[in-house]
Amino acid sequence: MNTQNLPTPTAKINAAFSGYFPTWCPGCGNFGIWSSLKSAFNKLKLHPDKMAIVFGIGCSGNMNDFLWANSFHALHGRAVPTAIGVKIANHSLPVIVIAGDGDCYGEGGNHLLHAARGNHDITVVVHDNRVYGLTTGQVAPTAFKGAKSKSTPGGIIEVPVNPVALVLTQGATFIAQGFSQDMIHLTDLIVAGVEHKGFSLINVFQPCVTFNPANSYSFYRERVYKLGADYDPSNFRSALDKSMELEEKIPIGVIYKSERPVYTDSLNQLKTSVLAGQSQNTEFIKFINEFV
Amino acid sequence: MIDFTVKIGGEAGFGIMTTGLFLGKIATRSGYHAFEYSEYPSLIRGGHNVIEVRISDALVHSQTSEVDVLLCLNKETFDLHAGEVREGGVIVFDNEKTDESLLKKPDRRISYVHIPFTRILRENQLATVMLNNIALGVLMQIIGADPDILNKLIAETFARKGEEVITKNQQAAALGLSEAKKDFPEGYKTKLVKINGVPEKVYLTGNEAFGLGAIMAGCRFYCAYPMTPTSALLHYLAAKAEKCGMVVKHAEDEIAVINMALGASWAGVRSMVGTSGGGFALMVEAVSLAGITETPIVIVMGQRPGPATGMPTWTEQGDLHFVIRSGHGEFPKIVLAPADSEEAVRLTVEAFNLADKYQTPVFVMGDKYMQEGHQSVDMEKISSLPSVINRGKLLSQEDLLKTGQYKRYLVTDDGISPRALPGMEGSLHQANSYEHNEEGHTSESASDRIQQVEKRNRKNDTYLAEDFRLPEVYGPKESPLTVISWGSMKGPILQALKETDGLFNYIHFSRLWPLDKAKLKAFLKGFRRFLLVENNSTAQLGQLLTMETAMEFPDTLLKYSGRPIYPEEVISKVREML
Numbered sequence: 001m002n003t004q005n006l007p008t009p010t011a012k013i014n015a016a017f018s019g020y021f022p023t024w025c026p027g028c029g030n031f032g033i034w035s036s037l038k039s040a041f042n043k044l045k046l047h048p049d050k051m052a053i054v055f056g057i058g059c060s061g062n063m064n065d066f067l068w069a070n071s072f073h074a075l076h077g078r079a080v081p082t083a084i085g086v087k088i089a090n091h092s093l094p095v096i097v098i099a100g101d102g103d104c105y106g107e108g109g110n111h112l113l114h115a116a117r118g119n120h121d122i123t124v125v126v127h128d129n130r131v132y133g134l135t136t137g138q139v140a141p142t143a144f145k146g147a148k149s150k151s152t153p154g155g156i157i158e159v160p161v162n163p164v165a166l167v168l169t170q171g172a173t174f175i176a177q178g179f180s181q182d183m184i185h186l187t188d189l190i191v192a193g194v195e196h197k198g199f200s201l202i203n204v205f206q207p208c209v210t211f212n213p214a215n216s217y218s219f220y221r222e223r224v225y226k227l228g229a230d231y232d233p234s235n236f237r238s239a240l241d242k243s244m245e246l247e248e249k250i251p252i253g254v255i256y257k258s259e260r261p262v263y264t265d266s267l268n269q270l271k272t273s274v275l276a277g278q279s280q281n282t283e284f285i286k287f288i289n290e291f292v
Numbered sequence: 293m294i295d296f297t298v299k300i301g302g303e304a305g306f307g308i309m310t311t312g313l314f315l316g317k318i319a320t321r322s323g324y325h326a327f328e329y330s331e332y333p334s335l336i337r338g339g340h341n342v343i344e345v346r347i348s349d350a351l352v353h354s355q356t357s358e359v360d361v362l363l364c365l366n367k368e369t370f371d372l373h374a375g376e377v378r379e380g381g382v383i384v385f386d387n388e389k390t391d392e393s394l395l396k397k398p399d400r401r402i403s404y405v406h407i408p409f410t411r412i413l414r415e416n417q418l419a420t421v422m423l424n425n426i427a428l429g430v431l432m433q434i435i436g437a438d439p440d441i442l443n444k445l446i447a448e449t450f451a452r453k454g455e456e457v458i459t460k461n462q463q464a465a466a467l468g469l470s471e472a473k474k475d476f477p478e479g480y481k482t483k484l485v486k487i488n489g490v491p492e493k494v495y496l497t498g499n500e501a502f503g504l505g506a507i508m509a510g511c512r513f514y515c516a517y518p519m520t521p522t523s524a525l526l527h528y529l530a531a532k533a534e535k536c537g538m539v540v541k542h543a544e545d546e547i548a549v550i551n552m553a554l555g556a557s558w559a560g561v562r563s564m565v566g567t568s569g570g571g572f573a574l575m576v577e578a579v580s581l582a583g584i585t586e587t588p589i590v591i592v593m594g595q596r597p598g599p600a601t602g603m604p605t606w607t608e609q610g611d612l613h614f615v616i617r618s619g620h621g622e623f624p625k626i627v628l629a630p631a632d633s634e635e636a637v638r639l640t641v642e643a644f645n646l647a648d649k650y651q652t653p654v655f656v657m658g659d660k661y662m663q664e665g666h667q668s669v670d671m672e673k674i675s676s677l678p679s680v681i682n683r684g685k686l687l688s689q690e691d692l693l694k695t696g697q698y699k700r701y702l703v704t705d706d707g708i709s710p711r712a713l714p715g716m717e718g719s720l721h722q723a724n725s726y727e728h729n730e731e732g733h734t735s736e737s738a739s740d741r742i743q744q745v746e747k748r749n750r751k752n753d754t755y756l757a758e759d760f761r762l763p764e765v766y767g768p769k770e771s772p773l774t775v776i777s778w779g780s781m782k783g784p785i786l787q788a789l790k791e792t793d794g795l796f797n798y799i800h801f802s803r804l805w806p807l808d809k810a811k812l813k814a815f816l817k818g819f820r821r822f823l824l825v826e827n828n829s830t831a832q833l834g835q836l837l838t839m840e841t842a843m844e845f846p847d848t849l850l851k852y853s854g855r856p857i858y859p860e861e862v863i864s865k866v867r868e869m870l
Contacts, residue, residue, distance in 0.1 A: 020733070052559065052714045057725070064722055065733050070714035071722040072558055073734070074551065075581050081548035085555025085563075086714070088539055089513060093559070093715050114544040269537050275512050276560035276713065278537055284508045287532065288675050291494035291504075292321070 017041060017048055019068035024059060029206030029217075032180030033127060034063060037098070039183070040190035041069075046094060054083040056099030056108070058134045059208075060127035063098055077107025080115045083122045084263075090276045091264040094194055097124040101140040102132050105161045109141070112163075116172040116199050121262040123193040123200045126163065127180075129208040130215050137211035144247065147214065164243035167201050168236070168256055174200035175239070175256040179224050180207070181217055185252065192254060198262050205250070220250070227253035234258060294324070294349040296482045297356055298431060301342040301373055302365025304335055307424035312343030313666060314428055318441050319347040320495045320668045323487030327783075328666040329355035329856070334520070334604040340368050347435075349487060352668075353632070353783040353790070357858050361434055361480060363427055365409065367395075374398050382434055382480050384472075386410055405434065405476040412467050422464040429468025434476060436483030439469060491670040494633075498663035498780075499524040501633040502566070502592050502656060505640025507536045508679040511590070512561035515541045515549045520604045521660035522566040522594035546574035554578060554587050558723050560686075560713040562644050566592035569611050570601065576618050579653050583623025583748070585723040586701070586709065588647035588654075588684075590640070595659040597854050606854030607660035609779055609827040612836065615655050616805045622745065624650065624752040627805035629657040631782035634669045635802055636662070638677050646759065649684035650751045651708060657804070659827070661856045662780035685710045692718050699730040703743055707750030752806050760808045762815050767797035773870055774799055774819040776845070778833050781825055781857055788862035796823070796866050801833060813841040823869060824848045827857055 017038050024030045041051075048069035055061040057076035064073040074082040079097045087095045097104075104112055104126045115122065131149065132138040138151035142163070146155040164175055174196040178186035186204065193200040205224065207217050231253070232238060239256035264270050298315060302308050309330060316326040327346045333339040344359065346352050359376045362369070364385040377383055379400045387406035397404075407430050409423060418426075425446070432439045446461045496504070502525050506514060514533075516526040526542065533540040539556075543549045546567055553563040567575065572593050582589050593615055597608040616627055626646050630636040640656055647654040685708050692698060692712050700721035702709040709730075712719035722732040727744060729735040767789050775785055778801035785798050799819070816822075816837070824834045824845045829852040834845040849865045851857045 049717055049719050050715055054555070062734075064724065068720065070719060072555065072585070073722055073724045073726060074555075075577055075725055078547065078551040078578065078581075081543065081551035082555035082558075084548075085513070085515075085552035085557075086559045087555075088541070088552070089556035089559035089561040089563075090713075090715055110544055111548050114548065267539055268534050269539055275539060275556075276715075278512065284504070284536075284679065285675060287504055287507050287536065288494060288671060291496045291500065292492060292671065 017068055019066045022066045023062065025210045027209040028059070029129060029180035029208065030059060030063065030127060032183050032186065033125065033204055033206060034066060036183045036186040036190055037067060037125070039187040040194065043187065043191050044194055051094045051096070052083070052086045053096045053098060054079045054086065056097070056103035058100035058103050058132070060098055060100040061103065062134070077103055078111070079103065080108055080111040080122070080124060084115060084118070084120045087120055087122055088264060088275060090274045091121065091270060092274050095122045096194065097122055099124065099126055101126060101128045101130065101142045105141040105163055109161070112167060113170045116167045116170040116201070118263045119171060119173055119198045119260050121198055121264065123190070123202065125190065125202045125204060127206045128163070128203050129206045129212055130160070131208050131212035133208050133211055160246070162243060162246065163201065163203050164255055165240065168239055168243055171260070172201055172256070173198035173258045173260050174254070176200070176202045176254045177250070177252045178202060178204045179220050179252050180204055181220070182252070185226065189254065196257065198260060223248065223250045224252045225249060227251050227255070294347070294482055295352070296360035297344055297346045297358065298361040298363065298435070299342060299344040299359045299373060299376070300363045300365070300427065301340065301369030304332060304339045304341045306341070306365055307421060308341045308343050308365070311424040311427050312345055314442065314445055315345045315431060316495050316666050316668070317445055318437050319345065319484060320493040321441050322437060322484050323490040324349055324484065325352045325493065325668045326495060326666070327352045327354060327668070329661070330664065332605050340372065342369065342373065347484065353787040354859055355856070357860050360482065361431070363431065365423060365427065370395055377402055380481065382476070384430055384434070403476065405430070405472060407468065407471050407475065412471065416464070416467060418464055422461065425461050425464035426468035429465035430472040432465070433469045433472035434480050436479050436485065438486055439465070491672055493668045494671045494674060495666050495668045496633050497524065497666050498630070498633060498636050498658050500528050501636030502640050502658070503528040503532070504674070505637040506564050506644075507532065507538070508637065508677070509641045509644035510562055510681050511538060511564050511644060513539050513541070513553060513556040513563040514566070515543055515553045515563070516566045517543060517546050517549050517571055519568045519571045521596055521658070521663045522568055522592060524664065525566045525592060546571040547578070550575040550578040550589070553589055554582055554585070557587050557589055558585070558714070562588070562648070564590040564592065566594065568594045568596050569598045569614065572611070572615070572618070577620070579625070580619035580621050580623065581725050582653045583619055583621065583625065584725055584727070586651040586748070587723060588651050590643045590647050591653055591655045593655055593657045594663050595657065597852070603854045605660065607827065607856055608852060608854065609659055609781065609832070610852070612657070612778070612804065612832040615657060616836070623748050624652050624755065625805065626650065626652065626654040626755065627657065628655065629779035629802055629804050630662075631780050631800065631802060632662065632669070633667050634673050637674055639802060641677065641679055645680070645682040648686065649682060649708070650755060651684065651711060652751060657779060659780050661827070662783070684708065687712050687716075689716050692716050700732045701728060701730045701744060701747070703730060703747050705750070706754040707747050708754065709747070755806060756808045760806070760811070761803055762811060763799045763801045765797060765799055768794045769797070771797040773821050773823060773866060775823045775825055775862065775866070776801070776833065776837075777825040778802070778804060781827055784857045784859045785825060785862055787859035788866070791859060792863055792866070795870070804833070804836070807836075807840050809840045812837070813843070816841060816843060821869075822847060823865060825857060825862060826850055828852055
């Protein structure tokens with residue numbers, strides 16, 4: 001059979017999810033994440049109608065128009081709580097958050113902790129480039145100490161946020177790190193994250209070629225290494241150790257994975273059907289009677 | 293006519309609020325109407341708490357400044373409130389704990405009833421939590437209520453705790469009753485004799501009424517962060533959640549609260565949030581998000597005195613402008629302000645229908661005064677309320693497939709676009725916080741912008757054409773003086789109206805925004821002279837009406853002490869003007 005003219009499954013599904021061609025700078029690390037997301041959705045056989053993506057605000061959030069699925073382009077910092085609301089209302093939908101480092105670790109940092117605690121079954125893909133791109137180059141919460149930027153001309157005084165250690169200690173049940181240039185590896189991480197039942201964070205290192213020349217493709221190529229088969233992601237202590245490898249050597253792969261009931265499984269109201277599918281309660285007279 | 297007030301005071305933590313609630317229920321179960329008002333500081337233990345219950349054989353709309361029976365569980369209650377007791381009234385106090393010679397008794401004929409609360413507790417080895425039962429027993433004797441009603445109420449309340457607990461509580465009440473019989477055998481002149489053949493009553497707070505309205509409206513997601521005076525709405529719905537199939541989420545902060553609710557609403561469930569001024573300040577950015585994404589949401593905004601933390605457990609109507617103007621950018625919103633339990637249930641149900649119809653934020657405003665006080669209402673008035681659920685232009689799966697290429701922000705004549713839900717086949721769309729085109733894609737084109745701004749604004753015109761209502765008028769049609777107010781101040785004003793046999797008439801605003809300027813102006817022109825009554829310092833409704841109609845409202849009765857306006861204050865101001 002001549003298969004030459006048949007579209008590859010990837011091309012087909014890419015078409016289904018395709019929106020406008022990205023407006024990101026040429027060479028932007030976001031392209032790798034974009035492609036990996038689409039490949040992962042293809043592998044997962046997701047359909048754009050039967051899922052929900054919640055986008056944050058920033059260069060990453062601008063993917064809303066390039067990755068076409070049912071989506072909510074939320075407020076800066078608030079993609080995580082919006083996604084939790086979507087999941088509670090319809091827990092049959094896969095819910096994915098696409099946000100940036102400033103979005104998720106700065107403006108919305110509080111929400112991230114509580115999403116991990118609740119083990120809400122959502123997958124949060126964070127574009128970590130250690131800089132604010134859309135606002136033209138200020139430090140992100142993940143910027144290395146001393147990084148100079150428009151908002152920190154003398155170098156940033158704070159030490160960087162440690163996203164992996166942060167969510168690990170707050171109860172996240174799936175934590176991975178990826179590198180946007182290694183798309184095959186990243187695709188597998190996204191697939192595993194979405195398949196995981198529970199709160200999953202995928203922190204993706206993604207070079208900003210315009211505003212952060214220091215943390216370039218070569219910077220990461222020299223430092224990232226894949227966690228091997230000998231690494232046990234179910235071990236909390238070793239995950240905590242890995243989370244401390246921040247600068248010299250940077251691990252990528254699944255850092256932690258454990259099982260815990262997800263938030264919606266603990267709600268008896270959702271045992272028989274999704275919340276959005278439930279018919280209206282008409283027996284309110286019994287509630288009125290309680291006030292006699 | 294029977295109309296009397298019982299006031300109970302003591303240290304916080306003594307169960308004062310429960311005593312008041314039980315007394316109110318005893319009254320309503322005896323066929324009377326009741327109205328409850330409480331004052332307490334923002335503390336858990338200690339501090340001075342008072343609760344008063346006004347009981348009448350006619351509908352009662354507010355508290356009054358004169359007390360018939362004052363029950364003092366500490367000396368402070370006597371010191372602070374003895375002066376409020378009317379001629380011929382009763383004061384109950386613990387004569388063994390308080391030296392009677394040190395009490396500053398009012399120069400009026402008052403019956404003093406001596407109840408050794410502390411000794412009763414000690415001699416019967418009762419815990420301090422039993423104090424409220426003893427107090428209720430005492431009150432049963434003083435107001436001549438049927439102790440069986442109290443005993444039944446105790447049995448219902450402690451049903452889950454078992455027979456022993458029930459008996460213990462009932463015994464404590466019996467001790468109080470017999471002690472009061474000894475010292476005050478004749479009781480108070482007004483007796484709570486059971487009235488038969490009157491409609492059955494329910495007794496509920498504004499918070500409970502909001503919750504009941506939400507249940508009736510098919511609300512499926514309530515999200516909140518505790519904040520007085522709206523915390524009790526969270527407690528009520530959390531307790532009922534499983535029974536009514538609602539998910540109730542106490543989120544990490546008010547920002548998460550409203551964003552979660554918007555996510556849930558977008559995914560198809562009727563969603564509500566509740567808060568007070570400070571918490572609402574955190575929600576404001578997402579109010580604007582609801583505006584541009586056209587996501588329905590009901591927001592219960594319980595006012596208390598600000599700015600900032602202000603006076604957390606007191607009352608004020610200080611956030612009208614804040615709510616009406618909330619959210620950056622221009623988008624339609626609807627603001628309702630129910631006055632009492634019946635209005636609160638009715639307007640909450642309506643709020644959900646309006647939110648779905650207009651796909652925009654709808655506010656239900658309350659305040660500490662109406663949200664925390666219990667109030668009786670004939671049950672039939674609540675149970676007969678229309679609970680029709682109208683989800684507006686929400687598409688069914690079938691309708692959606694018929695539309696072909698679905699456009700979430702389709703430009704329509706009424707400004708409202710058909711709404712599909714994620715998960716439906718053919719529903720592909722995005723709810724976009726950026727300005728967008730009809731498909732929902734981000735757009736900065738001038739024509740898309742103008743189209744979408746005008747589309748959203750047209751929802752306002754549609755509301756004015758289809759859902760705007762002129763304010764209600766109470767009292768005689770023709771009157772030289774017209775009182776204007778809004779929200780919870782309706783109660784004291786109606787009470788004043790009743791007590792003066794219609795000396796004035798009253799225009800009540802329960803739908804505050806948007807307003808139809810032309811209709812409103814023509815309507816107001818039909819009255820002669822106005823007195824604006826508001827529980828704030830800047831006459832916010834007055835300012836709003838001036839802005840909309842260019843009419844001035846120079847005569848005002850404004851109160852901003854953290855206390856509600858009393859009917860007596862309205863009467864005195866009205867008499868002064870006439």
